[in-house]
């Protein structure tokens with residue numbers, strides 16, 4: 001199975017604090033991967049390094065065959081723009097422009113011509129066709145997050161990183177967003193990596209990576225919410241690593 005992103009022996013230190021401790025893993029193409037772990041276990045730092053937003057202190061991160069540490073900052077930004085999509089808990093849509101303009105803004109800023117047919121297909125899939133001319137504030141949270149997912153996919157990235165994408169949503173909207181993420185993987189072959197604190201959300205993924213103390217301690221294939229909740233409770237109480 002080919003890996004879209006590979007981390008080899010990645011350590012990230014902030015001063016004396018070891019946030020990632022010799023982590024090696026790959027994100028396989030066309031899979032939905034969840035990342036869980038107690039607060040402070042290194043999930044965000046893992047994503048920051050895997051998405052080339054930050055550099056490891058040691059070890060290597062390879063995205064689409066390119067070793068991130070060999071790039072200067074401009075090249076690293078270019079790599080990120082062309083190969084990585086992001087979805088955040090807070091949607092991060094620009095309030096002053098329409099939803100439609102939001103979908104293509106980062107592509108246009110990068111000097112890329114948006115693929116209108118592809119974006120129209122995504123908009124249709126997420127059910128936002130009649131909301132495109134509105135400003136983000138006129139959409140529900142779930143609709144804004146679905147727009148943010150279209151924006152993340154607009155440039156056909158190799159991988160989409162979603163950081164707590166359902167954290168601000170009610171149960172029904174959260175379920176729709178999770179269905180959507182799963183369908184992007186199952187139907188379109190997209191690779192999605194999602195950080196979440198919610199075992200029910202992580203149970204929608206193909207595999208769940210479990211972090212503790214900056215280390216990858218488990219890979220749980222086809223996890224159930226119950227099994228994940230049990231594992232997290234163990235870890236939170238300082239149990240079996």
Ligand SMILES: Nc1ncnc2c1ncn2[C@@H]1O[C@H](COP(=O)(O)OP(=O)(O)OP(=O)(O)O)[C@@H](O)[C@H]1O
Pocket residue numbers: 014017018019037038039040041042043044045046
């Ligand atoms: N920029 C930074 N400067 C200093 N320490 C940091 C920085 N970023 C993260 N850390 C520390 O690194 C460790 C891992 O943090 P990280 O945010 O990756 O954990 P997390 O698992 O995502 O936590 P949470 O679930 O609470 O978001 C924590 O101890 C955190 O305080």
